[in-house]
Amino acid sequence: MDVLNSALYGFQISLQPINLLYCLIGVILGTLTGVLPGLGPSGTIAILLPITFHAPAVSSVIMLAGIFYGAQYGGSITSILVSIPGEPSSIVTCIDGHQMARHGRAGPALGISAFGSFIAGTIGVIGLMLVASPLATMALKFGPPEYFSLMILGLIILIYLTQKSLIKAISMGAFGLILSFFGMDIVSAQPRFAFGVDELLDGVGIVPIAMGLFGVAETLVNLEQTEEVKLFETQIKGLLPSRKDWADSFWPLIRGTVIGFFLGILPGGGAILASFVSYAVEKKVTKHPEKFGKGAIEGVAGPESANNAASSTGFIPLLTLGIPANVVLAMLFAGLLIHNITPGPLLLKEHPDVFWGVITSMYTGNILLLLLNLPLIGMWVQITKLPYRLLFPLIILFCVVGVYSIKNTVFDVWIMLIFGAIGYFMKKCDYEPAPLTLAYVLGPMLEQSLRQSLIMSNGTASIFLVRPISLIALVVAAFLLVTAFTGFAKQKRLQVVEGEDPLGQGMGPPGSE
């Protein structure tokens, strides 16, 4: 099947009324997630995972994917209007987007953000269609050593991009790996760390862990704030950018799309990195750098395009290699597993409906998002005013019921509460949950590929160094680790992840999702 036929097949699936409905629900929930503070797409997907048990697999994944890329759209609304990034990838949008709003240009800022997101998201999906299929075919030739090294690279990139202590981020990765080993041994089926508890024979479970770390812990952190955030009141008029706005935004939009496209493919990379790099590039190439930070539309168009392109291409490593590029995609990975679908090179062959259905649903999802974001902007603004005193009990309620409904056991609720408490204290001590979650998801595959590689090579660890792809992945991972720990590079890393000097704004650090 060539790409065009595959696309037509995908549209036959994604345009079915039920799938359109799920796509609409997904993008609405995604935008909502982006708009509402205190609930990220990881938490939302974790909460909704149990509900998708009752839905067809394709529809469920279409909805979960919609939440992911929809959150990028929604995140920009609060960034521009309130200067609170709904999503970490929208942090840089706060800088110029909010300044535009303060100068009475909230409309064009929201408009270019929505159009830029739409154009970049659509181009990203086209790229995804073109690249995914050949890459999946190529990935069939990958053996356990390649998988092991690519997963290590993915983890290291995520750790490299961590906002706080590197050692602590690696520790959380190791902690996540250990947790993933609870349950049955994958080779001998011998119980490991089950302590006589039947429920632990199946492992700790990604949903209770994720809900604890991203739902409960996040709520506990937010509850510390004693005052409600006051919104910046502004008139939103003229959402369509002017001809000059378009002229100023055209090249930033193209550059942002290209940057997002390539950085999104990187395992461990993604929308956050793409938006920061795009902003830094725009500031570098502009003839008027003095305008940046004071409401330059280029500072909105570039990063918003970059983060949306990256959120589309982030699906490439997930769908073709079975390696989630970030935590949100790790949750999506879990969602696929729940429906007995294993992401990876065989996905295209075994479940073409899921593969092409999900990819093509992103076209429709992007159109739906454009329609939702422009005419309904007033409604989203009203939603940002939802008081936290009502929001947080609902988050907790969804977490409890969601986690209970998986196996109908209170044991999972306790696991969630334990990880909520652990996540809270770890967060306060600068231990981030993202490496833990990704390591937990990758853990079983990582162990399997490690053991298979060692058995294949008769116990020689050099198998990872004699195979080119594996070697390249490990060299890049080692390079990142070494540079991250050494003087100048360490400072540069912090600048990139915190957006300090490259942006010249001293912005707060991005979140970890």
Place this chain on the structure above:
Amino acid sequence: MKRWMNRISTLFLFGFSVFILSLSLRLKVGSFKNPGAGFAPFLASLLLLSLSGVILVKDLLGVSERDQKVPFVTWKNLIKPINLMLALIGYGLLFTVLGYVVATFLLMLAMFIIYQPKRWGPHVITAFIIVGVSFLIFDVWLRVPLPKGIFDFSSFIRSWW
């Protein structure tokens, strides 16, 4: 306070890694030629042990990281999170005993009161509405078998619905 919290959390990871390390040794670690069930946990716990050890030593030697610049939460700010955790623990204990409807109503009420202690009337009404709607969505519509508990309001609501 942050330094102590830091030490406690690192000690937790240190202790956890020692515990897993000893358990993985009891499982068959095997060899590089034939890795056993304890092989991967052994490596991961060794990594965690080393890293948490480094963090502890750095902390004890006073080689602080950038995190010392970040202001830590005060006791005043901790009241709400601690209260919520206590409410959730209580909920976990009462969930199957009282059943979903009653236990969740009490949890909702507790959460509203934790955030705004002085508005009991609206809190009761809002908690009642949320529990009712959530019950209809999850139990009646999505057929999640929520615990009935000693009061078994679920059967009553179902028959009424």
